[in-house]
Amino acid sequence: MEKASCAVIQDLLPLYVDQVVSEDTKKLVNQHLQTCRACQKEYEQMSQTMSVPVERDVKVFEKINQKWNRKKVLLVAGSVFLTALLCTAVFMYVFYFEKLIPYSEDLIVIEQQKDGKLISNYYGKSHAGIHMTHPIEVEINGEIKNITLMNYVQTIGNSPTSNFLQKDERIGPLTFQVPESKSVDAVYYGHFDVEKVMLTQEQTWKELLQEMTLIWEK
Ligand SMILES: [Zn+2]
Known part of the structure; x- marks a missing residue:
């Protein structure tokens, strides 16, 4: 050449x-x-x-980096959201998932005051809530009676034995007045679903009351 x-x-x-x-x-x-x-x-x-294309490569890399950062931010936001959700779920579970507190004579005592009103005394450390019906007219053994259905519920956070968040400085029982109690003939304790009896009639009163405990009677 x-x-x-x-x-x-x-x-x-x-x-x-x-x-x-x-x-x-x-x-x-x-x-x-x-x-x-x-x-x-x-x-x-x-x-x-001619090394300009290299610079372009750097820019491309930066773009990828930005994209990745955005992804990372989304991921972080996502996991924060998930964590919040999980915390809420745990919180709900700990404080709102209700479980019936089983009846015991030492824990729950119905007491009739001098004025005739009924008081429910609760001797546990804490409870999450109380469910109580107004008097319901029911035929028991051919007799018409006004009955009140009730129960106390606990959560993991609040139970008869736990002082989860609060110091228990209470002296004596926690009291709750039974509504319209002067007309009440009997108080039943346990799990109840009044709708099942009154609205859908899937259950008879007899069946329901058999599952409950008679804790006070006039
Ligand atoms: Zn030359």
């Missing part, structure tokens, strides 16, 4: 740097660069200015 002039080589250099030349041209330029300092310098300068 005949020796190429510097002018020809320098014309070819941009293509050579971009690597879009044929193998023959590449060889030609390679050979020339090995022997010619001037063209070598030209080549080096050109390679440096």
Whole structure:
């Protein structure tokens, strides 16, 4: 191959740097660069200015990075949300998932006051709630009676034995007045679903009261 002039080589250099030349041209330029300092310098300068695509790569990388950051932020937000949800669920479970407190004579005592009103005394450390009906007219053994259904419920946070959040500085029982108690003939304790009896009649009063405990009677 005949020796190429510097002018020809320098014309070819941009293509050579971009690597879009044929193998023959590449060889030609390679050979020339090995022997010619001037063209070598030209080549080096050109390679440096050609490093622009590298910068573009950096930008692309930054974009990817930004995207990833956004993803990360979403992930963090997501896990914060999930954590909050989980905490709420645990909180709900601890404080709102109600379980019936089983009746015991030491724990729950119905007491008739001098004025005839009924009071429910609760001797446990805490409870989550009390359910009590107004007197309901029911026929028991051929007799019409006004009965009150009641129960105390606990949660994990509030139970007869736990002082979960509050100090128990109470002296004596926690009292609750039985509504319209002067007309009440009997108080039944246990789980009850009045709707089942009154609205859907899936259950008879007899069936319901058999599952409950008679804890006070006139
Ligand atoms: Zn040259």
